[in-house]
Amino acid sequence: MENFKLLEFLYQLNISPIFINVIGAFSFAFLISIISIPKIIRISFKKGLMDVPGERSSHINKVPTLGGVALFFGIVVSTSIFATELGANYAFFLSAITILFFVGLMDDLLVVAPDKKLYAQLISTTLIIFGSGIMVNSLFGLFGIHELNYWVGVFLTYFVFIVLINAYNLIDGIDGLASGIGIVISMAFIFIFYRIFDYSIGILAISIVAVLIGFLRYNLSDKMKIFMGDTGSMVIGFILTFMAIRFLYMASLPNYELHTAPVLLMFIFCIPVIDTLQVFIMRILQKKHPLHPDKNHLHHHILRMGYSHTQTSSILIIVNIIFITIGYILRNLEINKLFLIFLLLSFSFVAIIRYKISKNITS
Numbered sequence: 001m002e003n004f005k006l007l008e009f010l011y012q013l014n015i016s017p018i019f020i021n022v023i024g025a026f027s028f029a030f031l032i033s034i035i036s037i038p039k040i041i042r043i044s045f046k047k048g049l050m051d052v053p054g055e056r057s058s059h060i061n062k063v064p065t066l067g068g069v070a071l072f073f074g075i076v077v078s079t080s081i082f083a084t085e086l087g088a089n090y091a092f093f094l095s096a097i098t099i100l101f102f103v104g105l106m107d108d109l110l111v112v113a114p115d116k117k118l119y120a121q122l123i124s125t126t127l128i129i130f131g132s133g134i135m136v137n138s139l140f141g142l143f144g145i146h147e148l149n150y151w152v153g154v155f156l157t158y159f160v161f162i163v164l165i166n167a168y169n170l171i172d173g174i175d176g177l178a179s180g181i182g183i184v185i186s187m188a189f190i191f192i193f194y195r196i197f198d199y200s201i202g203i204l205a206i207s208i209v210a211v212l213i214g215f216l217r218y219n220l221s222d223k224m225k226i227f228m229g230d231t232g233s234m235v236i237g238f239i240l241t242f243m244a245i246r247f248l249y250m251a252s253l254p255n256y257e258l259h260t261a262p263v264l265l266m267f268i269f270c271i272p273v274i275d276t277l278q279v280f281i282m283r284i285l286q287k288k289h290p291l292h293p294d295k296n297h298l299h300h301h302i303l304r305m306g307y308s309h310t311q312t313s314s315i316l317i318i319v320n321i322i323f324i325t326i327g328y329i330l331r332n333l334e335i336n337k338l339f340l341i342f343l344l345l346s347f348s349f350v351a352i353i354r355y356k357i358s359k360n361i362t363s
Contacts, residue, residue, distance in 0.1 A: 021082045021203055029078035029207040033214025036070040041218070041226050049109060051227060065108045067215050068231025072101045074211035075204070075239070083203035092131030093242070096124035097235050104231035117230070118162070124238060125161040129154055134245050136160060138252050140259050141335050161241050167272035168237030169230065170279070174299045176220050176313035178228060179212045181271050182236050184320050186212070188268045189243045196256045201246055208239060220310060244269070260331050263338045267327025271298070271320045274346045301353050305360055319349065 044050060044064030051065045076094065079086050086093060103120035106112050128134050135157040139145040148156065172178035186208040193202040218226045228236070244265050251261035258264070266273055275298045282296050283289065302312040323345065330338055 018199060021199070022206060025078045025082040025203045025206050026210045028081060029074040029210035030214050032074035032077055033070045033211040034217060036073065037067060037215065037218050037226060038224060040064065040066050040069055041224055063225050063227055065227045065229035066231065067219065067226040067228040068104055068108070068233070068235060071211045071215060071228060071232045072235050074214070075207045078207040078210070079204055083200040085200040086204060089200065090132040090134065092127035096127040097238060099124050100234045100238050101231060104229065104234045108229040108231050117234070121162055121165055122158065125158055128242060129157055134242065134249065136245060136248055140262055142262050142339060143336070157245060160245065161238070163276070164241040164244065164269060164272065165234060165237040167276040168240065169233040170297060171272055171275055171299065172228060172233045173297060174303070174312055175309040176216060177299055177316060178233055179216045179219055180313050180317040181320055182240065183209050183212050184317055184324070185240055185268055188324050189247070192247055196250055198250060201243055204239065205243060208236065258331065260333065260335045260338050263335055263342055264327050264331055266342050267323045270323035270346070271316050274298070274350065278350050298353065301357055305356055
């Protein structure tokens with residue numbers, strides 16, 4: 001009854017409840033992020049909870065790594081208030097991200113073995129697949145494949161979650177990159193889910209944008225710098241992937257049918273996907289283990305050209321925006337043709353970077 005009176009009151013003021021939820025979700029998430037992070041930084045300095053620079057580090061000073069704590073709580077509080085349908089429609093979603101939060105937190109504090117993090121990702125993905133029913137069930141004609149066998153769909157969903165979570169984690173190597181890319185991807189999902197009237201997922205995407213903007217303020221700071229750590233990168237990467245799989249499902253429905261949805265997601269996630277693929281390919285060509293860490297990521301290459309962290313992040317964020325724009329403009333092409341365009345653009349981008357590096361070396 002009280003909810004009805006509130007809706008009636010808002011209607012009389014000519015204010016849409018959707019607008020209230022959007023503003024409220026953004027404000028709560030942003031304020032939690034920007035207010036709590038300075039306190040987390042002070043506690044980290046007092047308790048010595050810092051990332052010590054190593055051989056592969058791109059920073060030279062000790063930096064707090066618990067920014068993910070603020071990101072997690074900002075998202076959870078915001079969506080709990082303004083996207084109540086999220087818990088009702090997607091059972092175990094909160095449980096899934098909570099598991100990743102605690103495993104990521106343990107890794108940031110104590111260092112957790114990679115296989116333990118993988119187990120946590122698999123458990124969280126299992127909760128989403130079998131608890132919420134969110135999974136890949138079609139490739140929409142990509143490679144001539146349409147509807148998938150149930151267990152093939154389950155396996156592919158596990159694969160997509162593990163690849164994208166870790167691809168997002170891999171770009172978290174310089175200031176502003178992971179948060180900037182996360183904002184761009186979430187903005188794309190805000191546009192998508194509000195176009196198809198899935199407001200609860202739209203609010204989730206808005207909350208991610210808000211907490212990342214608040215985090216970015218300190219991640220780019222010289223005096224109050226903080227990293228999101230595995231706590232943040234795993235949670236954000238998981239939620240972004242969850243929204244991607246949800247989009248694939250919605251795109252298969254008759255009312256929202258979009259035949260290029262899987263490839264459109266490649267355009268949306270272009271920087272994490274291209275970075276992971278080119279790193280793995282180069283390691284294999286150099287006869288190294290594909291999972292062996294090195295400094296051959298896209299941001300490392302651009303840094304070698306003499307650009308700063310902020311400039312490098314800006315370049316890659318702009319490239320991601322360009323890819324999304326191209327994908328959206330060409331979304332009605334035949335899916336395999338669009339996939340070939342994605343491959344062509346991706347290889348061209350990597351080739352340009354490598355050409356610039358070789359030119360710098362010879363000069």
